[in-house]
Amino acid sequence: MTDLYKSQRAMRNMRRAAMDRGVIAILDVGSSKIACLVLRFDGPETAREDGLGFLAGQSQIRVIGAATTRSRGVRHGEIDALQETERAIRTAVQAAQKMAQVRVDHVIACLSGARPRSYGLAGEVELSNAQVGEHDVARVLAACDVPDFGAGREVLHAHPVNFSLDHRTGLGDPRGQIGNRLAVDMHLLTVDTDAVRTLLHCIKRCDLELAGLASSSYVSGLAALVEDEQELGAACIDMGGGTTGVSIFLKRHMIFADAVRMGGDHVTADIAKGLRVPLAVAERIKTMNGGVLATGMDDREMIDTGGDRGDGEKDRRKVSRAELIGIMRPRVEEILEEVRAVLDAAGFEHLPSQQVVLTGGASQIPGLDSMAARILGQNVRLGRPMRVQGLPQAATGAAFASSVGLCLFAAHPQDEWWDFDIPADRYPARSLRRAVKWFRDNW
Amino acid sequence: MRPLTQLFAARPRRVVPRRVTPRRLAAPAAGPVRHDPAPSRLAYRLERLWLTPAYRAAVRVGLPAAVLLLAGTLWLADEDRRAAIADRLAGIREGIENRPEFMVNLVSIEGASPVVADAVRRMLPVRLPESSFRLDLEGIRAAVADLDAVRSVDVRVKPGGVLGIEIAERVPAILWRTPQGIQMLDETGHRVATLLNRAARPDLALIAGEGADRVVPEALAVLAAAGPLTGRVRGLVRMGERRWDLVLDRDQRILLPETDPAGAVARVVALDGAEDLFNRGVTRLDLRNPDRPTIRLTAQAAAEMRGAAEAATGVKVAKR
Known part of the structure; x- marks a missing residue:
């Protein structure tokens, strides 16, 4: 776990450094195309009176360079021939840099394949003093019993989805609230280490530094689902070239993600x-x-x-x-049936709203929505990614859902496990705190 | 042993066994090979380097500047070239200076008497025609101002190549007799010229004595106060560089005090008006002690006075 903390925190720091420099690239390494967008951060946006921002809070980023290239050496969202993929990434990055007229050093990438697997984790702690603090959140996150996801797997996302305080549940942010027992539900997404390592190596060979890594299913859900759907429960089916990503959102958090290795x-x-x-x-x-x-x-x-x-x-x-x-x-039916199986396995039918949003390049097949309605349920719509400032017209289609989602992810990453400090539960610190508490209670 | 044809075979699915995409299909197998636009690693790195702002500025501005600087330095490193450049520049400068537009041909002297103008013309330190760039106007001004007869001078180059010298002359106010001759002084005591013949300026009063030129204003005040006596005044003599003697004709002298000599003269004039003092046998009127004016009589007058006194009193008055 410490390694994970270190690497993810290093990426977070890198992202912060990139935001300070004002320029960051996002790289969507897909099976059919590789897209690179260069983002510029314009500093913190000015909040309006009603507390909302322009463009759904995305007005602080602007796309200043965009390029796509035919993907080479990627199959099922995993890198298959490293040299070819590296050349393709170089092509995309160079073209985007040329359009932006600026050099980018930091890149946020997404991973569509690598066999994602979701775990629901639960943790529970007694609160030391009645009010929940940052420290307690970190403690309850650390108290989650991590399942044995096996060797060769790595944690990609770890979102605290739901907090419970005593008998109250469904808390988004428990900090500052009063209670005795704090419990958390956490969604953990693991992927194959080898695929991640290959991608990292590939990016490193392009002289870029990784400032973040996200699952493609997750980020296309961020881009294609509107806020109500994310809140009430929806599944985003990102039909890409080599894989079809499935992500389920509830209460603005991803609670499940998987990928079907067909597209x-x-x-x-x-x-x-x-x-x-x-x-x-x-x-x-x-x-x-x-x-x-x-x-x-x-x-x-x-x-x-x-x-x-x-x-x-x-x-x-x-x-x-x-x-x-x-x-x-038959092939499209097969893909959708696989997706149906994934959704069934995830328990999608238990969600309050069962909206299904189809996005991704393959979702543009005419008649797909009516066919998907037959297989996946009646609430099916085709989704296109939301708009980001400066996005070229050519990159607004459904095929760019995960690219745009990565932009949103770069601008506003959700809190993850590693954004909270590791609880200092070493003995000396704890005993000292106990001594202080004893003094405070008795004097 | 598994046959290689089943290497990529999919596991049986629900319906019929189906072949999954073979590996070769991932790349375009048939047809013309599509152009791969990927840049080489070196090209990619160079492009990134080029997009680095500092490097870009250095190449686009710094490098040409450095090259130009280097070339210039190398070219100028040769002594002969530098000399040739200096010569060319000097030639160009000379050519411009010698253009007729900048030449000064004439001298016009205004406000000076013919004698002074002639003297100025003769002592002018430049030889005309001369370029106005090379004229040292300040030097000319200083040289002309050095003349005693010149109070102030204004030198300028006028349009049309004329060197205009405007002179204000000193006006002689008094004559100073010295062992070397008679000098004419202006009202401040500055020398104007030497006068060879006293009779040439009968209108000016005469002063004498060492240091008399330093107190010319006082002398003028004394002479002005002399009023009705002016016709009889021969001159003023500076005594011991501290006080004046007013010398009248008939060998009469008025010894004036150090302080307020003009006031003393005014009193003398009043005395003379009342008593007709200087038509009598008085040789000296001593006013050095303002409380006690003293007179000295001529020998004849003294004898007369003694006789008159003896006749009046019958007492023999001692001859002093």
Whole structure:
């Protein structure tokens, strides 16, 4: 745990240093594209009279550079060929730097694969004096019984989700309140250490320093869910290229995250195999003509596959759109069923509101929402990330949900376990405090 | 042993066994190889270096400045080149100075009598024509002001290449007889010129004696107070550099006190008006002790007075 504390705190300090310098980059290493945005911090925003800020409190950051590049060497959100990924990251970072005309040294990255696993932790302490202080929060967080998540796993997020004070529960911030027993529910997200290490190595080889690391499912939930959905309970399905991230939010906290290791790339591969066309052509056909709901019209709509198999103009095959939908639909259904299984495993049906928000690049398939409504429940909508100042028009689509979410994460990170001090429960300090307390009680 | 074809086979799922994406499919297998725009590590680092503000400023401003400085220094390191540059600059400067617009050809002297103007013209320390850049106006002014006859002088270069010298001359107020000759002094006692012939300036009074030139204003005051006696005044003699003797014709002398000689003269004038003093046989009137004016008579007058006194009193008055 101490190592974790150290590394995460080092990242927090790095983030603070970057904010002091005013420039930070966010890097979304996905399976289909790598996006790099350069953010500039304009200092603390001026609060309005009603306590709200402009642009939902995001007016202090501005995107001054943005670049995307085709991802290379990333599969299922994990780095597969390090050199290629490094080159792709360099491409994106360089282009974004060029647009921003500023050099960035600190980067906040997100991780879409790496087999995230959620744990719900509970901790409970007796309060030493009646009022809850910062120290007590740290103590109750430290008192959580950490499950044995096995070797080769690393904690990525540890959010205190809910505090209980005696019989009262649902407290967001217990500090300053009066009670005897403080309990906490904490959401812990672990990922594969190897995937994280590879990403770190890759970023280090690009001369960048990591100022934060987040789960892609989490940050796309931050970007695509509106505040009410985060408050009342919603699931964000981030359908990316190689993975489909699932995150469930309740009371403005992520309470569950997982990823299905399937995404849009698999649909493309199915089309390439089914129509026997190159992947690039398959991708184009999927993007231009794809769909999941067939109508009678689709039998007559013919798509020119343009085989390009080397025999020139003779290879001019055509397929009907119905055929294409017939290829795409089972795979999309399979993805959504996997997501359904994940949601079931997480107990999504117990949430007060069961809103499902589809986002990510693959969520742009026409007809996906009605199909998802059949599988995931009636409350389904397509979500696009909220706006951040200066975001280019090209980067406002659903495919950039996790990039935008990372911007929000960079600007306002939620309190995590390591933001509280390690409780000094060493013997001398405690005995001294006891002595003082004894004196205070008896004199 | 597992056949390699099943290397990437997915585990059986609910419906039918399905092949998962083979590894090769991740990269574009067929078709033209897409251009990979990735920068090399070196290019990436150089780009980042270039975007560093300090480095950027150094390269864009510092480096050209340093190169220019170095080139200039190297070029100027040669002694001959420096001399050639200095020569060229001097030549250009001379060319500009010698332009006719800047040449001074004439001297105009105003406010001076012909004698003084001639003297100034002769002693002028410059040879015309001369460029106005090289004219030492202050030097000319000092030289002209050194002349005794000049009270103040104003030297300027006027349009049209004229050196204008405006002179205010000293006006002689009194004559001072010295062993070397007669000097004309102005009202402050400054020498104006030497007078060869006293008769040339009969209008001016004469003073004599060592240090008389330092108290010319007092002398003028004394002479002004002399009023009706002016016609008879021969001059003033400074005695012992502390007091005046007013010398009248007929060898009469008035010894004035150190303090307020003009007042004493006024009293003498009053006395003379009342008693007709100086038409009598008086050689000296001693006013040095203001409480007790003393007169000395001529021998004849003294004898007459003694005779008159003896006749009046019958007592023989001792001859002093």
